[in-house]
Amino acid sequence: MSDASPGGDATADRVFAALGDPTRRELLATLARDPGSTASRLAAGLPMSRQAVAKHLGALAAAGLVEPRREGRETRYRLTPEPLEPARAWMAEVEARWDTSLARLAERAREEP
Amino acid sequence: MSTVRREIVLPVGRERAWELLTDPAELERWLADEVDLEPEPGARVRAAWSGGEVREGVVETVEPAERLTFRWWDDRTGGERRERVESAVEWRLEPLRRGTRVVVVERRLGAGPVAWGPRLSALAGLAVAVLA
Numbered sequence: 001m002s003d004a005s006p007g008g009d010a011t012a013d014r015v016f017a018a019l020g021d022p023t024r025r026e027l028l029a030t031l032a033r034d035p036g037s038t039a040s041r042l043a044a045g046l047p048m049s050r051q052a053v054a055k056h057l058g059a060l061a062a063a064g065l066v067e068p069r070r071e072g073r074e075t076r077y078r079l080t081p082e083p084l085e086p087a088r089a090w091m092a093e094v095e096a097r098w099d100t101s102l103a104r105l106a107e108r109a110r111e112e113p
Numbered sequence: 114m115s116t117v118r119r120e121i122v123l124p125v126g127r128e129r130a131w132e133l134l135t136d137p138a139e140l141e142r143w144l145a146d147e148v149d150l151e152p153e154p155g156a157r158v159r160a161a162w163s164g165g166e167v168r169e170g171v172v173e174t175v176e177p178a179e180r181l182t183f184r185w186w187d188d189r190t191g192g193e194r195r196e197r198v199e200s201a202v203e204w205r206l207e208p209l210r211r212g213t214r215v216v217v218v219e220r221r222l223g224a225g226p227v228a229w230g231p232r233l234s235a236l237a238g239l240a241v242a243v244l245a
Contacts, residue, residue, distance in 0.1 A: 012198075016115055016221065087115060090198070090221065094117045098217050102121040104143035105215065109123040109133060 012086040018063035019087075023048070024056050031066060031079040038074050120216040122209065130206050130213040131178040150183075158183050173201075180205045184222070 018024055027042060034041075043053040057077055060066040064083040068075045123130050133139045140148040145160035150172065158170035170185025186199040199222045207214040 019115075091115055091117060094200070094219050095119065098117065098119040098219065101144050102119055102215065102217065105133060106121050106123060108139065108142045109125050109130070113129065113132075 012083075012090060014063045015065065015083045015087045018059050018065055021056065021059075023053075024060055027053070027056055027060065028065060028079060028081075031077055032081075035078045036076045038076055042077070115221045117219045118216070120214055122212050122214050124212045127178050127206055127208050127213050130215060134181060134204055134206075134215070152177070152181060158185055160185070178206060 019028075023046065026046070030042060030045065031037060039054045039057055040050050042057070043050040046053060057066060057068070061068055061077075065080060066077045067080045068077055070076075123133070125133075133143070135150070135152040137148055137150060140150055144150075145168075146163045147159070147161040149157060149159040152172065152175045154172055154175055156172040158172060159167070161167045166187070168185045168187055170183050173182045173184060175181055180203065182201065182203045184199055184201050186197040201220045201222055203216075203218045205216040205218075207216060
């Protein structure tokens with residue numbers, strides 16, 4: 001069902017925490033479209049400084065969602081979406097469980113008490 | 114946290130809907146194969162499925178015929194609190210002209226709030242593509 005590794009659920013928690021900010025979600029979406037962007041280029045599309053964007057990128061990197069790579073004097077970022085998988089799997093599992101339960105609830109409701 | 118929201122309309126009135134949500138005999142017909150749940154704050158929750166899954170938890174708030182909330186967690190880890198994945202569940206009844214809507218919200222606890230929209234789901238889909 002979920003990760004067999006002991007850190008599996010802690011990793012998913014870090015992912016959820018990293019994703020809990022709309023700016024960081026925006027950064028991920030932008031990087032999905034424009035892989036290899038620098039913090040400066042990402043900041044150009046947002047109402048905040050390059051330093052602020054760099055902090056958000058740090059949080060995303062800590063969650064394993066982006067990978068920085070130095071190229072000369074620049075650091076470029078690419079999306080590494082693998083850590084999203086446990087989070088996505090948890091959501092899908094919970095949705096499926098409730099869909100099944102609520103269908104049975106509706107069926108029971110249609111019967112005589 | 115991440116939040117799952119599901120709803121269904123039941124062709125019954127509010128009182129009967131509340132009974133379906135809080136009577137253990139009824140709960141065992143839709144929630145899980147074995148259910149212990151009393152609509153009392155602090156009451157223990159236990160749900161077991163024939164596949165072997167067991168969830169334990171505790172009831173938090175009870176507003177009769179309106180709302181029930183509880184926390185629960187997967188008990189497979191043997192009860193080690195720091196390892197378990199805990200969720201907060203809310204059941205809410207909304208009376209309609211005909212029938213009652215049941216809204217379920219389950220929030221994963223332990224991290225900041227996340228609202229999953231279509232774009233984020235698409236990003237998550239990237240993970241599947243990368244891993245394939």
